[in-house]
Amino acid sequence: MATKCGKCGPGYPSPLEAMKGPREELVYLPCIYRNTGTEAPDYLATVDVNPKSPQYSQVIHRLPMPNLKDELHHSGWNTCSSCFGDSTKSRTKLVLPSLISSRVYVVDVATEPRAPKLHKVIEPKEIHAKCDLGYLHTSHCLASGEVMISAVGDPKGNSKGGFVLLDGETFEVKGTWERPGGAAPMGYDFWYQPRHNVMISTEWAAPNVFRDGFNPADVEAGLYGQRLHVWDWQRHERVQTLTLQDGLIPLEIRFLHNPAADQGFVGCALGSNIQRFYKNQGGTWSVEKVIQVPPKKVKGWILPEMPSLITDILLSLDDRFLYFSNWLHGDLRQYDISDPKRPRLAGQIFLGGSIVKGGPVQVLEDQELKCQPEPLVVKGKRVAGGPQMIQLSLDGTRLYVTTSLYSAWDKQFYPDLIREGSVMLQIDVDTVRGGLKLNPNFLVDFGKEPLGPALAHELRYPGGDCTSDIWL
Numbered sequence: 001m002a003t004k005c006g007k008c009g010p011g012y013p014s015p016l017e018a019m020k021g022p023r024e025e026l027v028y029l030p031c032i033y034r035n036t037g038t039e040a041p042d043y044l045a046t047v048d049v050n051p052k053s054p055q056y057s058q059v060i061h062r063l064p065m066p067n068l069k070d071e072l073h074h075s076g077w078n079t080c081s082s083c084f085g086d087s088t089k090s091r092t093k094l095v096l097p098s099l100i101s102s103r104v105y106v107v108d109v110a111t112e113p114r115a116p117k118l119h120k121v122i123e124p125k126e127i128h129a130k131c132d133l134g135y136l137h138t139s140h141c142l143a144s145g146e147v148m149i150s151a152v153g154d155p156k157g158n159s160k161g162g163f164v165l166l167d168g169e170t171f172e173v174k175g176t177w178e179r180p181g182g183a184a185p186m187g188y189d190f191w192y193q194p195r196h197n198v199m200i201s202t203e204w205a206a207p208n209v210f211r212d213g214f215n216p217a218d219v220e221a222g223l224y225g226q227r228l229h230v231w232d233w234q235r236h237e238r239v240q241t242l243t244l245q246d247g248l249i250p251l252e253i254r255f256l257h258n259p260a261a262d263q264g265f266v267g268c269a270l271g272s273n274i275q276r277f278y279k280n281q282g283g284t285w286s287v288e289k290v291i292q293v294p295p296k297k298v299k300g301w302i303l304p305e306m307p308s309l310i311t312d313i314l315l316s317l318d319d320r321f322l323y324f325s326n327w328l329h330g331d332l333r334q335y336d337i338s339d340p341k342r343p344r345l346a347g348q349i350f351l352g353g354s355i356v357k358g359g360p361v362q363v364l365e366d367q368e369l370k371c372q373p374e375p376l377v378v379k380g381k382r383v384a385g386g387p388q389m390i391q392l393s394l395d396g397t398r399l400y401v402t403t404s405l406y407s408a409w410d411k412q413f414y415p416d417l418i419r420e421g422s423v424m425l426q427i428d429v430d431t432v433r434g435g436l437k438l439n440p441n442f443l444v445d446f447g448k449e450p451l452g453p454a455l456a457h458e459l460r461y462p463g464g465d466c467t468s469d470i471w472l
Helices: 124-131 216-220 407-413 415-420
Strands: 026-032 043-048 058-064 093-097 104-108 117-122 134-141 146-153 163-167 173-176 190-193 198-201 227-232 237-243 250-255 263-268 273-279 285-292 296-299 310-315 321-326 331-336 344-350 362-365 390-392 398-402 423-429 436-438
Touching: 093 134, 093 146, 124 134, 124 173, 134 190, 190 250, 198 250, 227 250, 227 285, 237 285, 250 310, 263 310, 273 310, 310 390, 321 390, 344 436, 407 415
Parallel strands: none
Antiparallel strands: 026 043, 043 058, 093 104, 104 117, 134 146, 146 163, 163 173, 190 198, 198 227, 227 237, 250 263, 263 273, 273 285, 296 362, 310 321, 321 331, 331 344, 390 398, 398 423, 423 436
């Protein structure tokens, strides 16, 4: 097999080869205490997901960060499958950017994978001074050996969509990826596709707008994002801006995994839709809406209509299925994207949410459901919140889910989540006919953590996964 060539770098030679990789046995996920009332640092939890292990579905290690109120968010690697051809590279460090403090923690996960340890801390003042950026979001490794982290704002919390470059060996801050003065007006997530000389980034809002909670008036005032930014990968310049119709708050963006593909999808949170972006014959890019989740007319909520709030999306490594979470409505969906222009619903499961029976919200009109879903109880625990971050096993048969979005919004929309902590669940996936089924024997209850209920966020496997690895 190619993965045993002896001269390979990290990861796999192709997405389809990655699907043959070993079953995941560990998951790393950041756990947040900001806005929970617990005065303790965020930490990196290690969860055992090996069904043969006596510690199956348990937190087996916690690595606390040395500071308070960082709001750890989306992690990445020092290197990934983009460096597969370089035998000098190995996936040994997990890079943890902080959304609020702008710190970056580099964690050694190779020396003892079941008990990671802190390797380096990059302080905000260095990032502020060298990049004039802050409020860090997504981390991706590059084939150059560098690590790139997107920023949502400048050091003062104004919106600014720039990118911090770190040396992948020393983790020294090298400066910005984009040319001086070339940042986008807003930032959030990004994905690159070198064969098409392109990177595309998304928009949330200025940190000063979202930091302390969601105000509907900010939407009316146009303070939330609605655009995709297309960058020339070689020149590090923004070459096109795409305004999304009905696409408010485009968050997670994913190209198809096939490195030759010239299209992908973005989840628009407040627009509650999925938009497909694609390359035109002339080399420019376009976007079209391909999935719309209708809002529900409700009583007992902050607005008369409740959007689904699509907060995370991912694609299976064979580019056959698209998965996304509706954090407010409470369902997780699987779409067959064999024809990317016409996604077809293949599976759906409700995992809590705001419209469950017996809660404060009454649904008055629903275009999709005949009745409100039942609350979810797993191993005696009633699940608070709704499905949020998702991660798929390499072979596509298991989907892991956590329920925390962002601590200030958790506190506003799901107060029970603050009191009871988030959970991690596992869904079995039918990859032949389509379909999603809860694994009733798997539950990680972060409401029972030693220092108090915690908010668990994004999920990473030590060997890489379908939201961190990019192939060239």
